[in-house]
Amino acid sequence: MIVFHGWATPNSQRVSIMLEELGLAYHAHGVNIRAGEQFAPEILALNPYGKVPILQLDELVLFESGAILLHLAEAHHRFLPRDPAARAEVLAWFMVAMTSLGPFTGQAHHWTELAPEKPEAARAHSVALVARVYRLLDGRLKDRRHLAGDYSIADIAAYPWVAKHGWAAMSLDDHPHLARWFAEVGGRPAVQRGMAVPAGAKLE
Structure with missing residues (x-):
């Protein structure tokens, strides 16, 4: 079990x-x-x-x-290729989700909603970090269906955090390629x- x-x-x-x-x-x-x-x-x-x-x-x-x-x-x-080059590409984008997208969105959520005091410098800094990741992901997905080759753990790791884009005052309307990916991944029954x-x- x-x-x-x-x-x-x-x-x-x-x-x-x-x-x-x-x-x-x-x-x-x-x-x-x-x-x-x-x-x-x-x-x-x-x-x-x-x-x-x-x-x-x-x-x-x-x-x-x-x-x-x-x-x-x-x-x-x-969801993770065996070919060394393809595997390395997936892992690179997996790490973007693990070390940047998730932590930065969590920090932005803290400084925009959760913290009892919300200093503007902390809020602006955390939101800017998320915005940088969104620009990266949007550019990556401009001519790709998924983050790295076929649907993979990179996409699985990223999706739930992009679903919380409001936590970081992000709009998917400003990131059309990311929005397309988000809708497609979100349409998967699993x-x-x-x-x-x-x-x-x-x-x-």
Whole structure:
């Protein structure tokens, strides 16, 4: 039995989308991060960092969304090419999603919505970092259907964070190629199912 621990966060949604794309049977356990459930003893026993997503695969326990996506891609030989050059290209864009798109959008969300004090310099800096990534992605997708070759873990890692473009005051109307990609990826049934896991989870 595969057990997925997550909530309605982009990092969690990366994993639930991947599970749905692979057609794997799994049990989804909601961990409400707004209620602090990620710090419950049973969750800390799985991930001492106190974060979701977490994936239990029999004796193997994985955390960090990027590590989970890589493991599943390699274990099931899907969404990550075996050819060294094609693999390197996918991993490069995967890392853009992991190290820039996600963290910068999260920081922008903090300084635009969550922080009790919102200094303009911090807000402007964080939003500018996201805007730079959006320009990069839009340019990349100008003449490509996906971020790197066929649909891959790069697209899976990026999609849930682009879905939160409002967190960083971004408009997809200003990025037509990214908007086209977003609509196409969002139309995949597995993506739609994965974005709704765990059932009823909301970030409020």
